[in-house]
Amino acid sequence: MVSKIDLDHIEMMQYDVLKEIGNIGAGNATTALSMLINAKVDMKVPKVELLEFRELADIVGGAESLVVGILITLEGDIHGMMMFMLEKMSAHHLVNILMGKNIDNFEEFTEMDLSALMEIGNIISGAYLSSLSQLTKLFISSSVPLMSIDMAGAILSVPAIEFSKVGDKALLIQSQFGENDTEVNGYFILIPTLESYDEIMKSLGL
Template identity: 50%
Template sequence: MGITLDELNGIQLDVLKEIGNIGAGNAATALAKMIDKKIDMNVPKVQILEFKEVPELIGGEETPVCGIYFRVEGDITGHIMFLLALKSSKSLTNMLMARDDETEAMDEIEQSAIQEIGNILSGSYVSSLSALTNLNIKISIPSLAIDMAGAILSVPVIQYGQMGDKVLLIETELIEGGHQVKGFFFLIPDMESFETLLSSLGVLK
């Protein structure tokens, strides 16, 4: 039986938090290059949460969100989910397209843009993880869903329930001019991949 998030000790959690910090920094740099503007970043919050606590963090189960899913493959396997409140998604696409669209609806161009941004940001986290662990880690093509937080989060609960009820969550806040974007990055490795991940970081007990 593999190690689960419930069984991580303080040192292991600190290492995972450091990965979150480095990944968020790289994600901000990648986004700044993409839009050719300076991006400021607040210190990311990294925590282990129960799935049922996540919707409240985002604003409640009925909050409209964009969810971008990836399958993780290579030396470790699992899933990544990048969640943005719809308001933050609009801020991101406004940044990218240098416009100020206040509507909530997202057209096809904006959906494509947010998918690409999610791809770049998640790729930054995975690159950081890969560099720190010397593991070969790849992510699949992203798939995008726009729905209420409760509906989108019910998918990982069903799919990843065998891991227990908890998830590693990295909350990142990016600021550019008058735009403020809060994103939530979930890393959900398959059970056996936790041991691989922690062993490669030298912190497996």
């Protein structure tokens, strides 16, 4: 089956739809994060781009920057992967707030910290997928999340290898939460199969 969407020459209306999906998803995830840490969370307008896999690492600080990556596989009406990435410093900020620790505590993550990080990623990713499902009226289920703390290049190589055979682009939603000294940079990377892009567009009448 030939896909109706060409990610190398995407139509403006299709791109606008993808950007709107990114905006709504990020807003929903921010609300979930606010409820999780029981504090008001401000979010700057997310930056949504369709990028090649090789460009993603530079956005998060370079291939050798340390990040926390939480990866889930998408199933149901939509197939693909979604990854939520945090710069390691941002991950410390979130865990410190959630666990009631000193905001400037940057010691190595404990087992409890890692469990909290996994929960943060799970809830934020779930909120994002929920908004996508509600918007498109499509059924989307996800696998148990896999978490890794490693260099950005190594973490991003997993979806890149998996999806390079169907395309070399991913939808990146870059969000900033919080204020100044406690600002958290979060990155949602949505990688549907080309057939799933078609399903999303069809569900929205395009």
